[in-house]
Amino acid sequence: MKKIINAIILLLLALILQIVIFRFAIFASGWAIIFFHLYGLTMLPIGWNKTSYLFVGAITGIVLDLCMLTGGLHMAAGTFLGLALPHISSLVAPREGFHKGHIIIGFKDGWARYIVYSFLITFIYSFSIFLIESGQLGFALESFGKALMSSGLTLVLLILTHGLIGIASKTKRSNVSAYPWS
DSSP, X not given: OHHHHHHHHHHHHHXXXXXXXXGGOEEGGGTEEOOTTHHHHHTSOTTOOHHHHHHHHHHHHHHHHHHHTOTTHHHHHHHHHHHHHHXXXXXXXXXXXXXXXXXXXXXXXXXXXXXXXXXXXXXXXXXXHHHHHHOSGGGHHHHHHHHHHHHHHHHHHHHHHHHHHSOOOOOOOOSOOSXXXX
């Protein structure tokens, strides 16, 4: 229960930062946009019911749409991401799988797994938001390019944030010490 509450608080904090600070983070004439609120979605526990991810993604998108006046783009992309989240976590899972309630953390699970997991989340969200915004399948290649640039920029920010405030692993220290008093 504590992990769920911490994940919701982190998601709310990421949403607030997206609305207040990163709503103006649009670079290269709209080709690269920072979606910082995805940090909260990457830190959700694994093993929830599939509809829970759907509702969390949709509610996150609704909050962003209401505050940023985007007309349903974020809700549609968040809902699609909520549908994809269980499949993304099963793609990056180790052979024995994750236990229920596990959170993918770079310090514990390895940075490669965290980076792939975060990239897939940011790319699916970015691609869906740009494809919905264009309104035509003819702009799929342009949406793909925008999604790659936005995912790369967002991924750099997510990795920096996760490295600075992420939960460090609690490894057992050696009992051997150079100091006799420790």
